[in-house]
Amino acid sequence: MRSSLHVLYLSLANLLITLSITLPSPVQTAGTVLVRRSDDGMWHPERYGGGAPKVNNPPSPGPALAASTIHPIPSPTLLEATGLIPFSAPLETTHPIPSSLPVEPKEPLRTIKEPEPHESPLISADKFNKAMTAANFPVPSSEQHVAFVASTKKAKITSALEAAMYLAHLLWESHGLQEVVERACVNSACPGSYISDLDVKGKRYFGRGYIQLTWAKNYLEASKGIYEDDRLLQHPEMVSENSTVSWETAAWYWGAKVHDAAASGNFGRTTAEINGPLECRGGWSGAEAARSRFRLFTTIAPIFGAPGPFLEAGCY
Numbered sequence: 484m485r486s487s488l489h490v491l492y493l494s495l496a497n498l499l500i501t502l503s504i505t506l507p508s509p510v511q512t513a514g515t516v517l518v519r520r521s522d523d524g525m526w527h528p529e530r531y532g533g534g535a536p537k538v539n540n541p542p543s544p545g546p547a548l549a550a551s552t553i554h555p556i557p558s559p560t561l562l563e564a565t566g567l568i569p570f571s572a573p574l575e576t577t578h579p580i581p582s583s584l585p586v587e588p589k590e591p592l593r594t595i596k597e598p599e600p601h602e603s604p605l606i607s608a609d610k611f612n613k614a615m616t617a618a619n620f621p622v623p624s625s626e627q628h629v630a631f632v633a634s635t636k637k638a639k640i641t642s643a644l645e646a647a648m649y650l651a652h653l654l655w656e657s658h659g660l661q662e663v664v665e666r667a668c669v670n671s672a673c674p675g676s677y678i679s680d681l682d683v684k685g686k687r688y689f690g691r692g693y694i695q696l697t698w699a700k701n702y703l704e705a706s707k708g709i710y711e712d713d714r715l716l717q718h719p720e721m722v723s724e725n726s727t728v729s730w731e732t733a734a735w736y737w738g739a740k741v742h743d744a745a746a747s748g749n750f751g752r753t754t755a756e757i758n759g760p761l762e763c764r765g766g767w768s769g770a771e772a773a774r775s776r777f778r779l780f781t782t783i784a785p786i787f788g789a790p791g792p793f794l795e796a797g798c799y
């Protein structure tokens with residue numbers, strides 16, 4: 484009887500040792516185990532565990548985890564299914580997230596946007612393209628069409644006739660929306676031209692942008708009109724280097740200096756506002772440049788659907 488109890492006792496002790504050895508490493512629960520000490524050869528109870536359960540190495544994902552892309556941190560349920568952890572065991576929160584498991588991408592926030600009220604541009608892309616090619620210039624990009632339509636608004640233009648006048652001058656000034664620096668000054672910066680007391684040291688105020696803004700006075704006036712500061716006087720190069728500014732200065736000049744003259748319907752008056760001293764009535768180029776502008780206008784206006792007659796007066 485005593486002997487069989489002893490055997491049972493030893494078997495139980497062995498079982499506990501076996502259990503303590505085979506317990507999966509991620510889970511260490513507190514308890515007591517019998518350990519045979521080498522000094523006296525006797526069995527002694529020893530405590531083990533007692534701290535927070537530790538998961539030193541993240542369990543390698545089993546098939547269920549590997550297939551899953553939506554669980555950056557293995558859930559207790561999954562771990563329980565693998566037999567690694569009892570459901571009630573808390574997960575240590577400092578457990579490193581295995582980098583091999585992809586993080587679920589966040590869904591972008593959806594903003595509910597009212598549909599834009601349909602608004603057709605003053606000049607369609609089709610008409611714009613046709614006008615450009617009829618004037619023997621390259622087919623414009625859709626960005627150029629969008630920029631043109633936007634600039635007509637800033638230029639206070641509301642009719643196809645005035646839009647045709649505007650585009651005729653832009654094409655003449657920029658050689659078909661291809662040049663935003665005055666041709667004669669591209670390489671030299673025209674050091675002897677457009678000099679005035681307003682000039683910022685080292686800056687040149689030759690023609691820039693789609694309507695070829697010139698002179699420090701005009702750069703300053705445009706800057707105040709568009710931005711309420713003097714940035715274009717300080718940095719005139721912005722007008723050619725930034726295409727938004729190239730368009731904005733053209734629109735500003737038209738709205739401030741040409742729009743009222745355009746209302747007369749006489750194309751020559753718009754030319755007089757843009758380059759009158761040089762091209763109208765005794766200007767150095769005679770009327771040739773001014774007549775070329777008018778020819779561009781009469782090419783564009785019918786394509787834009789502007790009603791005639793197309794009046795030439797006001798310049799020569």
Ligand SMILES: *[C@@H]1O[C@H](CO)[C@@H](O)[C@H](O)[C@H]1NC(C)=O
Pocket residue numbers: 725726727728
């Ligand atoms: C171009 O000018 C616009 C308008 O002034 C400005 O908002 C934009 O930041 C500028 N772009 C660059 C690249 O400087």
